Amino acid sequence: MPLWQIDIYPAESEIDREGERTREEIHELGLSDAASVVFAKSFLIQGELDQSQVENVAQRLLADSVTERTVVGQAGSVQLSTAPSSAKAGVQLVNVLPKPGVMDPVAASTIGAARDLGFDVDAVRTMRKYWISGVDDDTFDSICRRALSNDSIEQVVAGPLEMEQLDVGAAYDFSLTRVPIRSLSDDELETLSREGQLYLTLVEMQNIRDHFVKLDRDPTDIELESVAQTWSEHCSHKTLAGRIHYRGVGADGSPGTDERQYDNMLKETIFAATQSIRKQLEDQDWCVSVFKDNAGVVTFDDQFHACFKVETHNHPSALEPYGGANTGIGGVIRDPMGTGLGAKPVCNTDVFCFAPPDTPADSLPPGVLHPRRVIKGVVAGVRDYGNRMGIPTVNGAVYFDKRYLGNPLVYAGNVGMIPVGMEEKEVKPGDLIVSLGGRTGRDGIHGATFSSAELTSESESLSGGAVQIGNAITEKMVLDVLIQARDRGLYNAVTDCGAGGFSSAVGEMGEELGAEVWLEKAPLKYDGLSYTEIWISEAQERMVLAVPRENWEQLEALCDSEGVEAAILGEFKPTGNLHLTYHGQTVGELSMEFLHDGRPPVIRDAVYDPPAQQPLELPQSADAQQQQETVLAILSSLNVASKHWVIRQYDHEVQGGSVVKPLVGPLCDGPSDAAVVKPLLTSKRGLVISCGMNPHYGDFDTYHMAASAIDEAMRNAVAVGADPSKIAILDNFCWGYTDRPETLGSLVRAAIACQDMAIALGTPFISGKDSLNNEFSYMDASDEKQTISIPPSLLISAMGQIDDVATAVTMDAKEVGNAVILIGKTKDELGGSHYCLVNDQQGGQVPTVDTDLAKATFAAVHECISAGLIRSCHDLSEGGLAIAATEMAMAGGLGISLDLQAAEPTADDQLGDLTMLFSESNSRFLAEVQPEAVQSVLQIFQQKGVPAAQVGTIAEDRQVQVLRGQRELLNLSTDAAKAAWQKPLDW
Numbered sequence: 001m002p003l004w005q006i007d008i009y010p011a012e013s014e015i016d017r018e019g020e021r022t023r024e025e026i027h028e029l030g031l032s033d034a035a036s037v038v039f040a041k042s043f044l045i046q047g048e049l050d051q052s053q054v055e056n057v058a059q060r061l062l063a064d065s066v067t068e069r070t071v072v073g074q075a076g077s078v079q080l081s082t083a084p085s086s087a088k089a090g091v092q093l094v095n096v097l098p099k100p101g102v103m104d105p106v107a108a109s110t111i112g113a114a115r116d117l118g119f120d121v122d123a124v125r126t127m128r129k130y131w132i133s134g135v136d137d138d139t140f141d142s143i144c145r146r147a148l149s150n151d152s153i154e155q156v157v158a159g160p161l162e163m164e165q166l167d168v169g170a171a172y173d174f175s176l177t178r179v180p181i182r183s184l185s186d187d188e189l190e191t192l193s194r195e196g197q198l199y200l201t202l203v204e205m206q207n208i209r210d211h212f213v214k215l216d217r218d219p220t221d222i223e224l225e226s227v228a229q230t231w232s233e234h235c236s237h238k239t240l241a242g243r244i245h246y247r248g249v250g251a252d253g254s255p256g257t258d259e260r261q262y263d264n265m266l267k268e269t270i271f272a273a274t275q276s277i278r279k280q281l282e283d284q285d286w287c288v289s290v291f292k293d294n295a296g297v298v299t300f301d302d303q304f305h306a307c308f309k310v311e312t313h314n315h316p317s318a319l320e321p322y323g324g325a326n327t328g329i330g331g332v333i334r335d336p337m338g339t340g341l342g343a344k345p346v347c348n349t350d351v352f353c354f355a356p357p358d359t360p361a362d363s364l365p366p367g368v369l370h371p372r373r374v375i376k377g378v379v380a381g382v383r384d385y386g387n388r389m390g391i392p393t394v395n396g397a398v399y400f401d402k403r404y405l406g407n408p409l410v411y412a413g414n415v416g417m418i419p420v421g422m423e424e425k426e427v428k429p430g431d432l433i434v435s436l437g438g439r440t441g442r443d444g445i446h447g448a449t450f451s452s453a454e455l456t457s458e459s460e461s462l463s464g465g466a467v468q469i470g471n472a473i474t475e476k477m478v479l480d481v482l483i484q485a486r487d488r489g490l491y492n493a494v495t496d497c498g499a500g501g502f503s504s505a506v507g508e509m510g511e512e513l514g515a516e517v518w519l520e521k522a523p524l525k526y527d528g529l530s531y532t533e534i535w536i537s538e539a540q541e542r543m544v545l546a547v548p549r550e551n552w553e554q555l556e557a558l559c560d561s562e563g564v565e566a567a568i569l570g571e572f573k574p575t576g577n578l579h580l581t582y583h584g585q586t587v588g589e590l591s592m593e594f595l596h597d598g599r600p601p602v603i604r605d606a607v608y609d610p611p612a613q614q615p616l617e618l619p620q621s622a623d624a625q626q627q628q629e630t631v632l633a634i635l636s637s638l639n640v641a642s643k644h645w646v647i648r649q650y651d652h653e654v655q656g657g658s659v660v661k662p663l664v665g666p667l668c669d670g671p672s673d674a675a676v677v678k679p680l681l682t683s684k685r686g687l688v689i690s691c692g693m694n695p696h697y698g699d700f701d702t703y704h705m706a707a708s709a710i711d712e713a714m715r716n717a718v719a720v721g722a723d724p725s726k727i728a729i730l731d732n733f734c735w736g737y738t739d740r741p742e743t744l745g746s747l748v749r750a751a752i753a754c755q756d757m758a759i760a761l762g763t764p765f766i767s768g769k770d771s772l773n774n775e776f777s778y779m780d781a782s783d784e785k786q787t788i789s790i791p792p793s794l795l796i797s798a799m800g801q802i803d804d805v806a807t808a809v810t811m812d813a814k815e816v817g818n819a820v821i822l823i824g825k826t827k828d829e830l831g832g833s834h835y836c837l838v839n840d841q842q843g844g845q846v847p848t849v850d851t852d853l854a855k856a857t858f859a860a861v862h863e864c865i866s867a868g869l870i871r872s873c874h875d876l877s878e879g880g881l882a883i884a885a886t887e888m889a890m891a892g893g894l895g896i897s898l899d900l901q902a903a904e905p906t907a908d909d910q911l912g913d914l915t916m917l918f919s920e921s922n923s924r925f926l927a928e929v930q931p932e933a934v935q936s937v938l939q940i941f942q943q944k945g946v947p948a949a950q951v952g953t954i955a956e957d958r959q960v961q962v963l964r965g966q967r968e969l970l971n972l973s974t975d976a977a978k979a980a981w982q983k984p985l986d987w
Contacts, residue, residue: 001046001122003075003165004054007129008063009040022130026147029370030361034134035143042095042127043110044075046166048120057121061113075163092140094148095157096128102153103443103469103525103539123166146361146370153320153469171527176587177221181209198228207600222532222580222588229500229536230507231599233772239738240266240770242602246748248609255609262748269751270731270765273758280762286726287764289423294335294496295343295416296766297423298728300801301685305423307343308799309335310413310730312771317410321369321377323469327540329385329412330470334496336416337479338543340423342486342494343416345479346655346679348386349689350396351795352378353409353734356638357400357985365406365778365786374408382412383649388472389479392658393650394675395689399793400638401696406776406788409734411795415687417679422486425493427509431546433517433570434555435497437478438541440534441525443469474541481564482543490551490558497542502569503535505544507578511596514575519582521569531582546572604738608745610701616830616844618914627917627962627970631886632980633838634879634918640834641984644669659686659805660720665812669978670891673719673875674800676808686808688727688800690716697832698792700846702746706753706794707849711922713798714763714858715875719925721808721865722800724858729758730797731768736775736789746792754794760851761858763798809865811874813892813954818871819934820896820952822881823941824857824924825850826907828915834879835918847920853946854923860944861925869933869940876924882917882970884926885952886960890974890981895955900964906947913969917962928954 010016019039026035043062045054051072058070098104107124114121130148132140149156184192189205192198200208208227212219219227229235244265250257262268271291278285288305289297295309313328329348336343355371364370369377386393391414485491497505502522506515519531525539547555552568559566573579578595580588619626634640647662652675660676663669674690692712697705710729718724731754738744758765774790802808830836831844864870872892876884881898889896900916907916929937934950941948955961960977962970 001048001165003163004045004049005073005075006043006045006054006058006062007040007071008042008058008068011067011069014067022147025373026143028372029147031142031147032135032139035139036133038131040129042129044125044127044163044166045121046123053119057114057117057119060117061110075161091131091133093159094130094132094144095161096130096149096154097125097157099153099155103441103471105469105471105473108471109473125166146373150320150369153323172530174531174582176585178218179221179224180218181224182213182218184209198224200228200231203600204231207598211594211598220588222535223590225532225536226503226507226578226588226590227595229503230595232500235499235504236599237266237770238599238602239604239744239772240733240747240751242604244604244606244744244748246606246745248607248745248749265748265751269755270768273755274764274766276759277762277764287728287766289340290764290766293339295339296728296730297339297418298766298799300417300679301683303420304417304680305420306679306687306799307336307339307416307418308413308728308730308797309767310349310411310732310795310797311335311769312732312734313410313412314407314734314771314774317374317378317408318369318406321374321408322381325378325381325410325412326385327470328410329382330472330475330540331496331498332412333389333391333414333475334498334543336414336418337482338494338496339416340418341425341491342422342482343418344483345389345391345414345416346657347415347675347677347689348391348393349413349415349691349797350382350393351398351411351691351693352396353399353401353404353695353790353793355400355402355405355408359402359405365776365788367778368406368776371405378408378410379646379649385470385472387651389476390654392652392654392677394652394658394662394677395691396662397691397693398643398646399693399695401791403788403791407774407790409774409790409793411732413730413797415677415679415689415799427493427513427546427572428548429513429572429574431492431548431572432552432568433506433515433572434491434545434547434552435502435522435567435569436481436543436545436559437564438471438474438539439523439525439565440529440537440539440542442529442533442537443539470540477562477564478541478543481559481562485555485558488554490555491545491547493546495544497544499538501535501537501539502544506569507595509544509546510572510578511592514573514577514592515570516573516579517570517581519569519580519587521567523565523567531580531587535580604744605741606745606748607741608702608749610703613831613845614843616836616841618912622914624968624971627882628972630835630838630918631882631970631972632977634834634883635886635977635981636984637834637838638984640878640883640981642669642671642982643985644982645985645987656681660808660810664810665891666893669982670810670812671887673716673811674722676720676802676805678805684804684806686802686805688717688720688722688798688802690798690800692716692796692798693794694832695791695793696837697846698746700831702750702792703753704846704848705792706750707757708847708922709794709796710754710757710761710763711849711854712875712877713796714761714854715923715925717798717800718858718861719811719873719875721802722862723802724800724855724862725762727763727798727800728766729763731765732795732797733770734774734790734793734795735770735772736792738772750792750794757849757851761855807866807868809870809873811872811888811891813888813894813896813928814871815930816894816954816956818928818930818954819950820885820898820954821927821929821934821937821948822903822906822924822951823861823927823946823948824876824906825853825921825947826881826903826911826916826919826924827921828908828911829919829921830915833918833920834883835914847922849922856944857923857946860941860946861927863940864927864937869937870927870929872928874926876926877920880918880920881926882962885962886972886974886977888926888928889958889960890978892954893958893974895957895959895961895974896952897955897961898952898963900951900962900969902949903951906949913964916964917969
């Protein structure tokens, strides 16, 4: 069968933009300043086609006739007329292709489109071609590895491509494999766990061995894999749900005096807080479904509930940033789709944690991608999936710390709407097990177990199969079918096919009943998959449904009409067992009881005493020039600087419900506190999405880090108009290696803070996720093991509600002459602040939360916003008062004038100038109020016992001026401030 190659390159009048971008990236990575690059994108097409037909495909489907030119020929014979000849000295050609078995969405779409046009296309692979000149051989090799390709998913062929046919898989020769586990010693069990990528503990492996000794047989490979997937940290959260003996600092600060015993730490902290709140709400309980489905569900109106889930996809994103983030957002979109009987996704949120992009390339440990490359890949992955599915990305954040070098964090979230009455599901005996959506391939093998392990310098080559590549178009088609099938009542239950693939999806759905699965029935991307690979593959865009037999024909017809593939994989049977067959032969049989309840409890010791507080030495005095330099330094620090480069790549307008955008103000360039979305266009009600995270505070005390994250998420939501009495929150713990008692202790202390804060504020957790073992190990030049552990990182995501989106406010200053009111208590809390970070100062008190004051403050702010008394509102967080005021002024294109002397009634006694300006005390806001409303606003705060004072006015001169009585502390141009704020990530 002929193999054709189509090369596409810019027309003669066009710039080789991809070549220029690649050259810049090579320079940014520090690989070469002299490299020259010429680029072409290519397609390898196999099929019964002649030259004219291939040219037709190229012109009609693959190239833009105005801006691009094509060259078509037999594979291996094509040379680009505008590219430098690789025969010339110093010019080297490199071809980059997806490895066989890696999902190639563009190739899949090309096959479908070509067949729709009537062309007999058998297989397609995409390819990128680069001609590199101006570098030596060693530099060329480095460029190929670090700038042009990713070994996890791509293969590199230097020189002309010599290929006669595309590898699309060979037929699988069935052979049942048994693992002789009963005869293995403890050392051999540990070796099997590690080398088999099961990543189970010795105790768990011993438990499996003992179970099969009782059965008097050895497990098959698929049985062992099923147990490993189900028992993985990623799927079972066994550490946080395990038995923990905790000893930590007492309420009075005494080391080791807080001693607690948990049988299930998550259940007794996070879950317990929600249960306590729901009891207090009684008949006003607005939680619908919490901690039992793919997403948490709360009431919205009489017709719809709202659901919310945030996931992590850290380890895959460390290996392949684009694919990891791409499938991270794709996977979390499927969570609401698989909640109840299926929710319609309405918006996305994402939070990223990276190492600084200016990290020197020669300082990278082996096996680590450059942070700049990780950043660009992750952002592109989330962008492409969300945009292509037509789901707006409306909120998020980006954090930087050098400790994220080996483990970037990728949090992705999705909000969905589900009709009232469809929040529950029940698998019934006799229901068919139906796979809906994408086909199964080798992508994602061992994804769940891999995500539960520590990364090392070998992870890239060892676990490349754990990375998946998504296809958003397929998932959009699946969503369309799913919603129609839901509304027609064609299935009894649904779940997404995520971590663990069919093994987890079918195993969870059939836990209370039993299931029989016919593995040969699964639609495959290509031949050659073993029965075990079919079962544990995490290939994307798949849902599993429980369908009554009488509804199958209707569902099949619906799927055919929408071009979505559906297949019967088996049947749910009341046997209590998971029975797996392949072409009629049993390949695995496990009791659901052992699979889900047979894991031995994880028993851990946890110890945590925060470091002793160190005094913070502040300058006795500082003039306006010094304050100006500090403000500009904070604004231009990576954690505060504008993220517009990220935001503007996302579509936040699609579906037409975005009210408060990620960037606000007259020029749409101010940092919004939260997003407001109108999920039902026929209703005035809105959802408010926000987040809070302060990783650096964890270096001082993880209790106060967690409390501050919850406070920040809450005040961000309240700042735009959310009702604080109906805000639901989600926890996402990303931590290091929790086998160490002190590391686990820091996590337990954070969970205790979550419990305390949630109960005090009346804010329930409705869902969550953890990602542990986020450490990276490698051998240095001295052959010594080095480990990089992430800082304790707790993301709190909040979903609030607003009765009428027309009452929402934004943070940009609105009108000259309006009063500025400072709300909340300012304390001597500069520990971990951005003032200290940019000035390289240690010590100080980390911000704490006064829960009674926080609750009263949030209620008072909401009352004022609901009454239309506040024109703009901005929370005080990174950088404190000075940064919040500057951001309000520059976002509104106006100026602001403040007097700290007027602010003294809202602060602790005798606070210095620097503390007043830069303290990051929690539960504080700056509000803009019209002059005639000032007294009404102040009266509301006074009645609720909340400190508040008029501290200044909105000015016209585009200056930020801060006085303390007669002394000028700051005088800064908002134009200079905006330039400093936008520059660092203005890529």
